[in-house]
Amino acid sequence: MRFVQEFRDAELGRALAAEIRSLLAPGRTYKLMEVCGGHTHSIYRYGIDGLLPDAVELVHGPGCPVCVLPMGRVDDAIAIAHEPNVIFTCFGDMLRIPGSHGSLLEAKAQGADVRMVYSPLDALAIARRNPEREVVFFAIGFETTAPSTALTLRRAKAERIANFSCICNHVTIVPPLRALLDSPALEIDGFIGPGHVCTVVGARPFQFIPEDYSRPLVISGFEPLDVLQSIAMLLAQLAEDRCEVENQYARVVAWDGNARALAVMAEVFALRPHFEWRGLGFISQSALRLSDAYAELDAERRFGVPGIRVADPKACQCGEVLKGAIKPWECKVFGTACTPERPIGTCMVSPEGACAAYYTYGRHAGGREAAARDGLAV
Amino acid sequence: MSATTREERILGIVQRTRARPARFRDERITMAHGAGGKASQSLIEGLLLPALRNDALAALGDAGTVSVNGAALALSADSFVVRPIRFPGGSIGELAVNGTVNDLAVSGARPLALTLSLVLEEGLDAGELRAEVDAIALAARAAAVQVIAGDTKVVERGHADRMYVCTSGVGVLDPRARLSTSALSPGDRILVSGAVGEHGCAIMLARDEFSLEADIRSDTRPLWPAVDALLDAAGAGVHCMRDATRGGVASALNELARASGVAALVHESRVPVQAAVAGACELLGIDPLYVANEGKLVAFVAPELAQVALDALRAVPGCEQAADIGEVLAEPPGMVLVDTAFGGRRVMDLLAGDPLPRIC
Numbered sequence: 001m002r003f004v005q006e007f008r009d010a011e012l013g014r015a016l017a018a019e020i021r022s023l024l025a026p027g028r029t030y031k032l033m034e035v036c037g038g039h040t041h042s043i044y045r046y047g048i049d050g051l052l053p054d055a056v057e058l059v060h061g062p063g064c065p066v067c068v069l070p071m072g073r074v075d076d077a078i079a080i081a082h083e084p085n086v087i088f089t090c091f092g093d094m095l096r097i098p099g100s101h102g103s104l105l106e107a108k109a110q111g112a113d114v115r116m117v118y119s120p121l122d123a124l125a126i127a128r129r130n131p132e133r134e135v136v137f138f139a140i141g142f143e144t145t146a147p148s149t150a151l152t153l154r155r156a157k158a159e160r161i162a163n164f165s166c167i168c169n170h171v172t173i174v175p176p177l178r179a180l181l182d183s184p185a186l187e188i189d190g191f192i193g194p195g196h197v198c199t200v201v202g203a204r205p206f207q208f209i210p211e212d213y214s215r216p217l218v219i220s221g222f223e224p225l226d227v228l229q230s231i232a233m234l235l236a237q238l239a240e241d242r243c244e245v246e247n248q249y250a251r252v253v254a255w256d257g258n259a260r261a262l263a264v265m266a267e268v269f270a271l272r273p274h275f276e277w278r279g280l281g282f283i284s285q286s287a288l289r290l291s292d293a294y295a296e297l298d299a300e301r302r303f304g305v306p307g308i309r310v311a312d313p314k315a316c317q318c319g320e321v322l323k324g325a326i327k328p329w330e331c332k333v334f335g336t337a338c339t340p341e342r343p344i345g346t347c348m349v350s351p352e353g354a355c356a357a358y359y360t361y362g363r364h365a366g367g368r369e370a371a372a373r374d375g376l377a378v
Numbered sequence: 379m380s381a382t383t384r385e386e387r388i389l390g391i392v393q394r395t396r397a398r399p400a401r402f403r404d405e406r407i408t409m410a411h412g413a414g415g416k417a418s419q420s421l422i423e424g425l426l427l428p429a430l431r432n433d434a435l436a437a438l439g440d441a442g443t444v445s446v447n448g449a450a451l452a453l454s455a456d457s458f459v460v461r462p463i464r465f466p467g468g469s470i471g472e473l474a475v476n477g478t479v480n481d482l483a484v485s486g487a488r489p490l491a492l493t494l495s496l497v498l499e500e501g502l503d504a505g506e507l508r509a510e511v512d513a514i515a516l517a518a519r520a521a522a523v524q525v526i527a528g529d530t531k532v533v534e535r536g537h538a539d540r541m542y543v544c545t546s547g548v549g550v551l552d553p554r555a556r557l558s559t560s561a562l563s564p565g566d567r568i569l570v571s572g573a574v575g576e577h578g579c580a581i582m583l584a585r586d587e588f589s590l591e592a593d594i595r596s597d598t599r600p601l602w603p604a605v606d607a608l609l610d611a612a613g614a615g616v617h618c619m620r621d622a623t624r625g626g627v628a629s630a631l632n633e634l635a636r637a638s639g640v641a642a643l644v645h646e647s648r649v650p651v652q653a654a655v656a657g658a659c660e661l662l663g664i665d666p667l668y669v670a671n672e673g674k675l676v677a678f679v680a681p682e683l684a685q686v687a688l689d690a691l692r693a694v695p696g697c698e699q700a701a702d703i704g705e706v707l708a709e710p711p712g713m714v715l716v717d718t719a720f721g722g723r724r725v726m727d728l729l730a731g732d733p734l735p736r737i738c
Contacts, residue, residue: 001657010721045665047722096410096730109406118588224720329385335392340730341403341416359392361725 007223008046016228017051023235029055031187031324032234035177036194037064037350038222044357046224056231059324060347060354062176062280063194065141065169066093067350070276070312073169074099076305077138080167081112083303087130089123090138092116097349100310120152120166127156127164136299137166144196146170146288147261150268153290153297165299168289170269173197174205175286176277181213185325190234192227193219195249200265202257203245210243221249268294276309279318279346313337318345321354328358335359397712399423414625414670415729419633437559438637440621441485443551450551452487454478457544463510465584467576467595471513473672474543476598477623479521482547483602484619484675486555486609489521494528495544500535510541521600523547552606556614562638566617566706567684569677571604571691572597572699573650574627575666577673579658590661592654599673604694608677611690615683622674625729627703628667628714630676632728636712644704644726647719667716668729678706 024030034040040060043049049058062068074097081088081104088104095105095116108114117123120137127135139149149170156164173194180186193206198219209217216237220230230248237243247253268291275287290298300307312318316338317331328334328347338344340356347355400416402424410417427435434442441454456477463470479489494514498507518525576597583590601621608616618638620630627649631642644667651659651666659666673696679687684702691700707715714726 001653001660004660008720010719013721044724045718046720047716047718047724048720050722050724102405105408105410106404106406109408224722327385329388335388335395339395360727 004223007221007225009225012225013051013228016225016232019232020056020228020235021053023232023239024053024055025239029057030189030235030238031057031059032190032192032231033059033061033188033324034192034220034227035061035063035173036192036197037067038194038196039192039220039227040064042222042224042227048224048227051228052231056235059188060322060357061191062180062277062322062346063142063173063197064346064350064353065145065171066091066097067346067353068171068176068277068279069097069140069169070278071098071100071310072276072306072308074103075101075310076300076307077167078102078104078107078112079306080136080299080303081107081114082110083134085132085134086113086303087126087133087135088112088114088138089117089126089135090114091118091140093350094138094140098343120149121155124152124156124161124164127161131163133163134302135164136303137164138169139166140169142171142173142194142197143200143265144194146265146269147200147258150264153268153294154264156297157294165297165302166290167299167305168269170288171275171277172271172286172288173201174208175283176280177209179280179283179286180323181209181215183323185320185323187324188215189238190215191217192230192234193217193245195219195221195226195253198247198249198253198257200258200261203247203253203255204257206245210245214243216243217245219245219247219249219253221252267291277346278312278349279316279322281312281319313344316345318347318355321345321347328355331355399427410730413729414623414629417730418625419728438633439485439557439559440481441487441547441549443485443487452482452485452549452551453546454481454485454549455544455546456481457542459539459542460581461539462584463506463540465596466580466593468598468672469510469513470541470543471510472517473596473598474545475514475517475521475523476600476672477621478545478547479523479549480601480621480673480675482549483600483605484621485549485551486557486605486619487549487551488606489523489547489549489600489602491524491526491548492518493546494525496528496530497538497542497544498530498532499538499540500532502540507541510543514543517600521602552609554609554613555616557616557618559618559634559637560639561617562634562640562642562678562706563617563680564640564706564708565681566678567681567702568631568642568644568704568706569679569684569688569691570622570627570650570701570703571601571675571677571694571697572673573652573655574622574671574674575651575655575659575669577671578626578669579655579666581670582662583658588662590658592658594652594654594658597671597673599696601673601675604675604691604697607690607694607697608679608687612679612683612687615680616687617678617680619675619677622671622676624670626666626668626670627674627676628665628726629728631714631726632712634676634678635706635714638706639711641707641710641712642704642714643707644714644716646716648701648703650699650701665726667726681705
């Protein structure tokens with residue numbers, strides 16, 4: 001596959017791993033947070049962890065929109081899915097996320113008409129084909145997916161498709177990062193920036209991180225060489241005492257983002273005053289709702305949802321895990337009350353969450369232990 | 379207690395919990411229970427096995443064995459609910475024959491005879507049914523088995539999806555075979571009989587949900603010739619075989635590593651994958667090692683016989699791309715590791731379920 005394999009070249013990977021080693025200060029350890037769930041996936045998929053020296057630790061951030069959705073919102077979604085005459089559409093990875101009484105997959109087994117779609121436009125097509133049914137799209141994601149939801153809603157409005165509506169769970173990346181950075185417990189030396197979010201919002205919104213919080217950030221692509229190069233760029237900044245926003249993903253990300261995507265988002269969405277994040281609590285202005293001009297397409301208004309807040313269990317320490325303050329196994333409920341089969345917190349919900357990965361892979365998380373035994377350690 | 383000891387203690391608890399048979403605690407059946415991953419495992423180990431407990435079943439092989447007056451027989455059963463019923467490279471009728479004879483073959487049994495049950499939806503087009511009956515007859519001839527008993531049922535429109543086909547098979551255990559799901563031993567080489575992921579990809583594309591076009595055909599074929607060649611070349615040196623159907627090669631390796639208390643290590647760059655399959659999987663974000671096959675086996679062979687076994691396999695028509703993809707390790711028990719083409723290492727676990735319903 002051209003334009004893909006080039007970014008997975010093992011020899012270049014080894015060269016970058018050597019460069020990373022050369023940038024380490026003796027005796028110092030580094031905690032770097034990859035903000036985006038897509039990076040976490042690449043790190044596991046390619047075994048990137050195992051290519052890093054022990055002194056560099058990657059901390060999985062809050063950037064998996066499905067995992068950070070609070071249980072109350074999942075309950076709201078399930079309530080709408082059970083409404084008579086509703087076809088409920090959502091992305092596949094949303095189906096297994098537990099609410100307080102089961103998941104959408106279980107709602108489907110109980111008779112709700114829940115359908116997996118690959119794009120919001122697929123949901124709109126279902127609405128066109130089923131004019132006698134109410135078709136609801138469960139919109140979720142950071143700024144990466146928000147423009148496609150916005151364009152779909154704009155088209156629904158233009159075509160006057162009356163049986164289509166959207167329950168909006170789009171979130172924004174900067175407020176949770178600020179919430180993390182405001183925490184005194186935060187132990188992160190630098191950030192691997194969310195490349196796909198940046199294709200929309202650009203690099204500029206992240207400048208507060210070096211300016212106000214004195215931590216470097218490198219916007220990164222998602223292929224394994226991208227991630228390794230971004231880690232090298234972060235370590236170079238730390239070694240040279242620089243602290244700035246750098247753009248490793250320049251082949252895709254423009255400094256000012258995508259003006260047209262931002263314009264359609266501004267038309268269709270408005271900021272919610274606050275939104276709850278699983279594991280992180282309420283964060284001001286961290287999510288989007290439909291703007292007043294699109295209120296008639298808002299499923300929350302059309303159906304009325306229970307809107308009952310389900311508190312994170314008190315014992316759950318996902319917040320501390322996300323801040324890098326404690327390790328997964330140090331959480332009071334890890335492996336006992338909270339397991340991948342019966343998750344409590346956001347870090348256990350997704351298989352790529354820090355706790356789920358540690359539960360599944362244990363000592364072998366990231367492959368370092370096995371690599372070391374076979375003499376493959378770098 | 380020091381931090382390290384505490385971590386070890388907690389990991390110990392987790393490891394013991396994971397090694398226990400999976401429990402079935404769900405309130406309802408969801409599509410995940412049919413996907414061949416962890417949910418299917420909980421259904422089998424947590425509900426069926428305890429209720430029906432016996433030694434033949436407990437081995438969790440692709441077929442069970444039973445002795446009748448000194449003759450060792452293997453029995454297997456399979457149901458086919460694939461949608462669409464015809465797809466590039468095959469159809470439900472052909473799958474129903476090959477699926478069951480392959481379960482027998484990888485258990486070391488030469489397939490002898492099949493039973494056939496048809497569940498038909500009211501309104502099914504007779505031409506479609508006739509085509510599938512012809513496909514069944516053709517596949518049975520190709521696999522050298524006879525259909526010697528059967529049943530037909532019709533259900534009301536909407537109570538089935540056009541047609542479901544259930545087959546069971548009986549075979550006679552080959553005297554050359556010494557196979558067991560618990561026989562994997564450190565050092566064994568892991569062979570696959572050809573390129574992986576073709577059937578699952580062909581079905582996904584045939585459903586036309588992705589607006590993708592690619593020339594990918596199902597690999598459905600009988601595996602007895604491949605098994606015969608392997609047993610001829612390596613005999614008792616073949617420790618175990620499995621038909622890598624739903625859940626793909628990854629799930630087969632996980633089940634067997636767990637059953638034998640060993641680890642499997644796969645070298646990603648040695649796994650044969652057709653370019654079109656690799657491209658489709660890349661676009662869909664799926665690992666071809668988890669995608670279903672309907673004519674590929676995984677074999678665990680003693681290291682000294684692995685090369686002759688591989689040469690013999692490659693001489694079988696349809697198995698030209700057979701490859702040695704990795705080895706069995708002693709540690710960590712029950713886990714599958716992958717050395718990635720990029721040079722890293724990862725764990726390849728059973729999936730919780732499968733986002734794509736009913737692929738076989």
